[in-house]
Every structure is written in C-alpha cells, then in structure tokens.
Amino acid sequence: MKKISILLFSALSGIFFSCDKYLDVVPDNVATIDYAFNLRASAEKYLFTCYSYMPDHGHFNSNPAFMAADEIWNANPPADVSSNFYNIALGLQNVSNPFGNFWSGSRGGKPLFQGIRDCNIFLENIDKVEEMDVWEKERWKAEATFLKAYYHFYLMRMYGAIPIMKENLPIAATPDEVQVYRQPVDTVVSYVVQLLDEAYANPNLPETLGGTEQSELGRITKPIVLALKAKVLVTAASPLFNGNPEYADLKDNRGVQLFSSSYDVDKWVRAAAACKEAIDYCHSFGYGLSLNSGLATYTVNDTIEKEMRVRTAITMEGTTEVIWPNTNSMADVNMQRWSMGIIKPGATSNSGPKGILAPTIKMAEMFYTEHGLPITDDKTWDYAGRYELATAGEEDRFYIALDSNTVKMHFDREPRFYASLGFDRGIWFGNWVDNYDVTNDLGFIRGRSSEISARQGISNYTITGYWIKKLVNIETFCAADGNITNNIVRYPWPEIRMSDLYLLYAEALNEVGNGYTPEITEYINLVRSRTDLPTVEEAWDQYSTQPGYYNTKENLRNIIKQERAIELAFEGHRFWDLLRWKDAHRALNQPVKGWDITQKSANSYYRPVLLFNQHFTMKEYLWPIEIDELQINRNLVQNPGW
Secondary structure (H helix, E strand, O other): OOOOOOOOOOOOOOOOOOOOOOOOOOOOOOOOHHHHOOOHHHHHHHHHHHHOOOOOOOOOOOOOOOOOOOOEEOOOOOOOOOOOOHHHHOOOOOOOOOOOEOOOOEOOOOOHHHHHHHHHHHHHHHHHOOOOOHHHHHHHHHHHHHHHHHHHHHHHHHHOOEOOOOOOOOOOOOHHHHOOOOEOHHHHHHHHHHHHHHHHHOOOOOOOOHHHHHHHOOOOOHHHHHHHHHHHHHHHHOOOOOOOHHHOOOEOOOOOEOOOOOOOHHHHHHHHHHHHHHHHHHHHOOOOOOOOOOOOOOEOOHHHHHHHHHHHHHHOOOOOOEEEEEEEEEEOHHHHHHHOOOOOOOOOOOOOOOOOOEEOHHHHHHOOEOOOOOOOOEOOOOOOOOOOEEEOOHHHOOOEOOOOEEEHHHOOEOHHHHHHEEEOOEEOOOOEOOOOEOOOOOOEOOOOOOOOOOOEOOOEOOOOOEEEOOOOOOOOOEOOOOOOOOOOOOEEEEEEEHHHHHHHHHHHHHHHOOOOOHHHHHHHHHHHHHHOOOOHHHHHHHHEOOOOHHHOHHHHHHHHHHHHHHHOOOOOOHHHHHHHOOOHHHHOOOEEEEOOOOOOOHHHHOOOEEEEEOOOOHHHHOOOOOHHHHHHOOOOOOOOOO
C-alpha cells in the first residue's frame, strides 16, 4: 500500500511465460494508462499483467504451502532450494522482513495489493478501447473481476482481516484517505463472494475454453469461478475464521472487531450449497474424477494402472479432473527433477534427477492400508512392527523389488501410497527410457548409502529417504545416458480439481449435520473409488479395530481430514487446511523424522532419525504485517502475537 500511481508499475519484465501469445505482459515502454488502453493488443497485455500476479504454485520456491508444513523436508541449511517458505516450517517467521510477504511483495511473495490495483486500473479503463467487440470487453472484465477476488482471498487466508480495494485512490487523495483500515474478515469474505458472483453472472465469461483450449489454457471460466467460491466459503466457515475466540480482542483504532467471535453454522450451510452448485455445474460440462491412466501406449497391469490413475489425474494435461489448470504455474524441470529419484544407473548430478524434495516419515505413515484405514486402526496390519524388516515376495513385485528387504511399513498399503511416494527398494514405473513395460524388470529406488539413488554430491539427495513420485509426469523420462533435463514434460499446476471439491463438500455437509449420513460418505467414497479402496463403511466395519467409528460427527471429521491429507498430498493444500482447521499447533508441534540415509545396511538404514523438532505457536496462524507497513499506515493493527 506504499504507492498510488496511474503509471504502469516497473516490475513487469519476465513475470510470465506464455502459451504462444497468452500471458504476454505490458511492455516496459508503455508510458501511460491512456496509451495502454488505446489498442486492443496493449489492453490484452494489461489483462495478462493482471494474471501475472498469480502465485507460481508449480514451483517449490514460490508455493507458500509446499514446504511450510510437515510434508516436505530439506537438509538444513537447504541447498538448491529457496529457504523462504522452509523457514516458516522452521518457526523463523518474523515481522521485520517476513517470509512470503504477499502484502507488499518480498521474500518469495508477490505484491498482491499491487495486483489488485492493476485489476482496478484495467476495469476502470477497458471501455476506452474502441476497436473491440463489447462481448470481448465483458469477458475480460469478468476475468479481471475474478482475479481481483482471488487476490483478496489469498491475502485474507494469510492475514485474516485486510483492506478492501474496491477502487484505486486518486492521485489527489489526502494523507487521511491513504491511511486505509483493515476490514473485518466477514466483510472481506462477502466482498470476495460478491466479486465472484459478478464474474459468474457475466454472460460473456466462457463456460469452457472449447477449441481454443491450447492457446488459452489457464484463463478463467465459469467452473473455475464456482469452484473458487466453494473454497472461499469453506475457508470462511472453518474454525480459524468462524467464531475464533483467539481473536476476540483484535480491534482497530476505531474499536472495530476484525474477527467474529461467534460461531455461525449458517456459514457451513452456505459453503455446502456453494460446493454442491460447483460440483453439479462442473459435472454438466464433463468434469469428474479422472479414471484415465493415460497409459494406452505402455504395457501395464492392474497394479500399475491404479497408481497411474492417481499420478495422471494431476500431471496429464487436459484431464477431466482439473477444473483450474494454471499455466502461470507450470510444473516444469525444477519441480519434477527435484522430486524424482534415480532408479537406474547412468544419471549424473548435472543432468539426472536430484530428489531434493523429501517427504517425511509422518507423511508416509499418513496413507492408508490396503483396506482403506489408518495404519493405527487396521486389525490386519502390524502397526507395532511397522519398522521391522520384511522380504518382498511375488505378490509384492510391482510395489517392492522382488526378494529385497524393506520395512513392513511399505507393505500392504493403499495404491495412493505407491503412486505418491518413492522409497528404498520401491518400484518406480516409467520415467526412464526403458521402464514402461511390466513384463521387463522395472526400475526401483536403491537409497542406502553409496547406492545409485543415495546422496549425489553436496545437495542432490533426499534427507528423509523418500521421494515424490506423484508430481513427476509419467511422460517425463531419463534418457539412456541419465539425462532428464531435456526430457521434462511440463503440466499446468492443478489449482483446484474435482476430488478437492468432493471432499470440501463432504466436510461442509458433516459440519452442517449431526453425524453420519450416506450423502456425506458418498463423496468420500467417490474419491476412494479411483483406486478401488473399500468404502468408508466397509473399511471400518470389516477391517478396523473400531467398527462403526464413522457414525459420529467428530470421527467423520477426522476421516475427512485424513482423506484430504492423502488425496491432496504434496499439492500445497495441507498447510492451508491445518491453518483453517486450527490443527496446526498440534500437527506442527511434532518431531520431523526420516530414515538414517547415511547407513548401508537395511537394519541400520531403517531407523527413524530426528531431523527437527517443529514448534508452531498460536500467533503463526496469521502472517505478520511487515513493520514498515505499520509505520507508513498508522491505521493498520498488527496480528496477535507479532
């Protein structure tokens, strides 16, 4: 909020790559707003400038949720990754120079208030363009309105109460007018929903991109608008924002209370209705759970087929699963190469997989057993002996290398476990030039000290002994010489997909009701059906130590939370979920552990090693506002604890 200007901001170079001309930004030599809206071409570039503020979630260095929780861990100090969001996980957030500063834009954060200002400039000036059809102007207005809503929501999710920028202040604004106030959270949410409703109601916003999909992929459509509205309202109904007593005393210098301290179940009612509307609308245009493994040209079996349904749901371009494929957030060489382990000889640290993004043991234990139950609750599964060694037999050969030893924890798990995680002696189908035929010997991770998948050089290794298989496109492959950098197949980052929406709906229905109903578990079971897991009812009644566990509201809530943690693992959702549920001070106050990767023998390697004792305090539920901002604007108040 430091500058108010009608001139184009200076930081416009190099923000966006594009699909051909899509997402070109305003050139630096455009001097005035009037000139920017003199021609259709320059106005279009201004629209793409508005898009350019979208956080680049497809890169681990610019997705605040990717490494700020407990899913991914790094060596300390980290190498070949930015420490901005990792420092949040380490408890190092601060007020003088905050990590992930999306308020003014620094330390990994984009300046979202600046983005909102540019959306306002666009909306105020687009009608000046004379050579455009009215319908196209209206479409562009709807897109800019959506982006304005998204940036307000993004800030609200981080900071809680924020200033609302309905329009830009004039150049002649007085000092008092510039001293804006943070608005109550409920007011911000209402404004965001109002903007989304305006965008959706615009008849010129497309329902689908149709034949223009390749050139316009990532631009806003009506299904995206409704899906975001559902996410906004679920967030607003969640414990962090719905009757949170921790913020009852947060008031500005006018005495205005910025958080409601009264719980309102009607917020969940609205959220459930929005989720159902979004689901039904998306279904009407062919969106749904992706069951296409994309493996028609490969030789697979049922085991690999189920795993690939999970992987291709997010990595295969054009899937019916992804409602909002964000081309500003392409998962390119960095995300994929940093996730993948070396599975066959020949790769080098200069051109092969790096495997730096390391899932924690906690996340490995989060996934269900083959019966669709937590590992603590399956009566057929040896939880107490999970760290003991076992030998893979013929029945395991497409999960674990035949006749090899690994811990029991890696046996008899659900398909999403094997689709999401690479681990020592774990089979890794695809991603190597000769690794797409199950009738051949498939590649697998050899992660113990001095083996091919273990530490390569100073930084190219996993600190925990796990790799992220899920984020590597099945069509990305290492050549025979181990070079992967020239063979990365990029994909747009899945901002919102159908399984996310299904689970949000189940959550909202559960919070509205008083316990189990078949309608709630219908949407959970739909997500589970992708890999043929038993239904919630069947799993708990037939295989668990607590039959009927799902019948209470609290227990079903726990089931939904774990389902989200599994289904959306490593996609940048868990951190935001833990915050909105007010679970972070429990989940992120636990030891972070990995295997002892310095060891050569299986007996020594498979010992959980403490990597860090995480410590999350109550103040960390909201981002701090930078001290400089508070000094410039005395009407801003700091978030509690900072």
